[in-house]
Amino acid sequence: MVHQRLFYFCENFSREMRTVSNMFIFNLALADLLFLAGVPIVVIQTITSEWIFGQAMCKAFISGNGINQFASAIFMGVLSLDRYLAVCYAIKSTKWRTPRFALILSIASWLAVTIEMVPLLKFAKLIRIYEDGSENSRCSCMLIWSDDLESTINDSDIINEITFSKRIFTTYSFSLSYMLPLVAIWYFYANIIARLWRLCTLSNNNLNKFQVTLMGLAIVISYTLCWMPFWIVTWSIELEANWVVSPLLVPLSYGAYALQYINSAVNPFLYVFLTDTFRQKLVRWRSKKRKCEIARQPSETTHMLPMAHAASPNAKFNANFRESIRRFIEEPSMKTDYFI
Numbered sequence: 001m002v003h004q005r006l007f008y009f010c011e012n013f014s015r016e017m018r019t020v021s022n023m024f025i026f027n028l029a030l031a032d033l034l035f036l037a038g039v040p041i042v043v044i045q046t047i048t049s050e051w052i053f054g055q056a057m058c059k060a061f062i063s064g065n066g067i068n069q070f071a072s073a074i075f076m077g078v079l080s081l082d083r084y085l086a087v088c089y090a091i092k093s094t095k096w097r098t099p100r101f102a103l104i105l106s107i108a109s110w111l112a113v114t115i116e117m118v119p120l121l122k123f124a125k126l127i128r129i130y131e132d133g134s135e136n137s138r139c140s141c142m143l144i145w146s147d148d149l150e151s152t153i154n155d156s157d158i159i160n161e162i163t164f165s166k167r168i169f170t171t172y173s174f175s176l177s178y179m180l181p182l183v184a185i186w187y188f189y190a191n192i193i194a195r196l197w198r199l200c201t202l203s204n205n206n207l208n209k210f211q212v213t214l215m216g217l218a219i220v221i222s223y224t225l226c227w228m229p230f231w232i233v234t235w236s237i238e239l240e241a242n243w244v245v246s247p248l249l250v251p252l253s254y255g256a257y258a259l260q261y262i263n264s265a266v267n268p269f270l271y272v273f274l275t276d277t278f279r280q281k282l283v284r285w286r287s288k289k290r291k292c293e294i295a296r297q298p299s300e301t302t303h304m305l306p307m308a309h310a311a312s313p314n315a316k317f318n319a320n321f322r323e324s325i326r327r328f329i330e331e332p333s334m335k336t337d338y339f340i
Contacts (some may be wrong), residue, residue: 019028031071032264050138058141118296226263
């Protein structure tokens, strides 16, 4: 997974791949990669049942997780908006769909996400939890919405104030990192699919309609289902639902967190590896790599020459097979013919 993302990182900075959509895809891949970087820490914490990485790492882990979670959701929404403009407003959007504007929007999004997650950096703390009726304890990294834990325990007014602050934070986190991107993704991709079905009906291109519909549905359903359990568990705890005191809470919480990481892992396949431009460049890269190996060892690899050349017809067939839909989605300048 890491080497696939790093390869796309390199591809994204080549001159011919430096497009508006690819800039947003790069930022989405970066956010997902940073989010997945916390998996080893989660695994170790799960195995040891305590936090062993210290206070500084606790703050970095919780705030970093929040930032990357927000960023991933925001760039998914921004990317859906970009594709919506490219399809439904191909001519009008050319003024705004420029690499420079995409760069400015990307920087602004990262800054906004970082500012929104400042409370996590402040209130992420290490606390020692003692087991009932025992002197055994374990260290845990969690959010404590108070600067003074002892006064929090003894003062009901402070407890109420902290509960209110935590609920406010949960509400705006839920709104900005789930509901807003969710509505945007469903709305924009629904319009994209409807638009392409109308256009493709004129040309009777059922294959392209099916491909675009399948990709759009995969994106919106994946995001919806992978993040919904996390927020159901979060709000159940926040609202003190009856079931949160049952033994089901722990396995359901782990399952909800696992789905977040699964969504970050499948994003590159949905946004990158299903697009023809990237697949064609991947085929060319493998072909060049094979040719370099043949050039270095001609006596040993002569029998591989037909295989190396075989990639070219496949790539050409694949390109011709899907060229119309790729140009329609990724190259606004090619869409003017559809509107004349």
